[in-house]
Amino acid sequence: MNTSPLEAAAYSIKHWYLPLLIGLVLFLLFKSVNAIAWAYDLKNMGVPQWGNIAVVAVIGLIFSFILLYNPLFAGVSLVVWTGLAFVFAGFASILLSIQLKKAKDKSGKISDDLKRRIESIKHEYHQALSK
Numbered sequence: 001m002n003t004s005p006l007e008a009a010a011y012s013i014k015h016w017y018l019p020l021l022i023g024l025v026l027f028l029l030f031k032s033v034n035a036i037a038w039a040y041d042l043k044n045m046g047v048p049q050w051g052n053i054a055v056v057a058v059i060g061l062i063f064s065f066i067l068l069y070n071p072l073f074a075g076v077s078l079v080v081w082t083g084l085a086f087v088f089a090g091f092a093s094i095l096l097s098i099q100l101k102k103a104k105d106k107s108g109k110i111s112d113d114l115k116r117r118i119e120s121i122k123h124e125y126h127q128a129l130s131k
Contacts, residue, residue, distance in 0.1 A: 060088035
């Protein structure tokens with residue numbers, strides 16, 4: 001009796017395996033959505049390569065949805081899909097750290113006068129809120 005790989009995976013998935021898989025996929029989904037949010041924060045800061053992070057995070061999001069949509073299919077090629085999702089989530093994190101370092105370096109170039117004015121405005125803002 002020949003069974004398809006999908007049917008074989010359905011029989012091999014134990015009761016403990018599916019919650020573990022779903023938890024892993026939800027973690028990857030969260031990491032990808034978080035990277036997209038960071039990419040748009042970098043866009044608002046004026047970092048020019050924010051789109052690279054967004055693209056890689058969206059690819060990680062797509063892999064996560066594929067794993068979440070059909071866990072039986074994920075059971076057949078779990079190592080490949082999970083590996084791809086982790087690679088893209090990790091790559092997005094690396095790109096994010098590089099861009100945050102560049103943004104931090106840019107903020108160090110602000111003059112002392114401008115920093116004092118910003119602190120003065122923050123102080124006025126907090127005083128207005130506390131009234």
